[in-house]
Amino acid sequence: MTWLIFIIGAMLAGFVQGLTGFAFALVAMSFWVWVLPPQLAAPLVVLASVWSHVISLRQERGQHTSSRQLVLPYIIAGLIGVPLGSYFLDLIQADTFKLLLGVFLILWCPIMLFNPQIKKIQQSGHYADASIGFLGGILGGLGGFCGSLPSAWLMLKQRPKQEQRYILRHFNFAIQLFTLVAYLAQGTLQTKLLPYALLLLIAVSVPAMLGAKLFYKISERQFKHSVLTLLFSSGCFLVFSSIVQAT
Template sequence: MSFEFVIFLLAGAALGGFINGLAGFGTALFALGFWLQIMPPVQAVAIVVVMSVVSGLQGVWLVRRAMMSQRRRLARFLLPALPGIPLGVAALSVLSADVLKAVIAGFMLLYGGFFGFRAALPKFERPTPVGDMAVGFLGGVLGGAASLSGALPTMWCALRPWPKAEVRAVLQPFNVTVLGLTALTLAIQGTYDRETLIFIAVALPVTMISAQIGIAVFKRLNDDGFRRLVIAMMLVSGVMLLARVAL
């Protein structure tokens, strides 16, 4: 590994772990922006799903009480996601690095714009089980294809009058489960070779420490501060990644 390679690997691990600890999602959005510069898409996604699961487990423990009180709500998202995972993994094998980077940059800008104008969007007060299941299925596909399982569920949950703990009680276990199964699928396909395991061993400690920092920040933010920080990080990172793709 060259010095530049190590810097990109650790930078992606640090930012990905921090945003996962802070928001309960987004490891892929930040980590893949770096890792797709230095490794092929399948390898980058294989590493990021492991990072997402390991750092996400810390967040699951944080919202365990809210999660247990909302088991049915979580199931509406999670069960339809399961058949979407192998479809996404199949799509990953044909995606180029530039296409995947453009998709991730697009989601970052969509995230930032969505949350920036969320106050003007309609709110769903009543249960919407069909919508929940459709979003869960698409989250499974995106999780298998690009480790982006939390993208659509995050925006969908933002249209509900749920406090941040309840939102996270859906997103965190949903992401951990979908990405854990994605990692298992990739392992069965033989994706985790010796080189990939070495990269994981180097990145994992940085991800874990950064996730703890993100969790500490999450505990200190009110709902409005939490929203503003996520918006800013998504917009700035999306613009930077899109610029790198265009150049």
């Protein structure tokens, strides 16, 4: 059952990653927290995310280069936050991690769904962008969730779709690649990950390509609502299960 849940989570996450360019960690961890400890699941999420971004970035090489200056504050601040997040990973317990993930999903999904108009956020500058990048880096070090907060922030800022996609993909790739290096330096990547990693790369690749193809066939609004509903439901179940176990 553990391997089945692991594979299903990987395939669905790969599909979402291929379709949207982010949210791999949110989808995968919604399944994996039930069968894998965070110390094992987190590096696997980062590894698979890096692999997916390598495929997508090769396909988009040379596009949206005018957005390069916009992504730098996110990346620079995010790289500073990654070591802090990876440090927290060694301290957190499995039940606490599950509860935090569930609360994060519950708070994050409505923001992405309703997309409120906040003038102060829309008019904010590079310092605010860097702060979001720093928090995204911490989430990236904690488990590969670096794209969730910046994606909500960019939608709230009403950035054009092309700029959002460029910033998210390049920020996620930079942070997750650095997180992978940090895990390697800290000894988090152990030989026991190899069976999972090999199966993960196989399970993710085809769904990611299918998701990328489907992106042009359905509306972004329809898919966005479907994914957010799934993630919000997952968050509710995670919080509920954590409360039940604690009582």
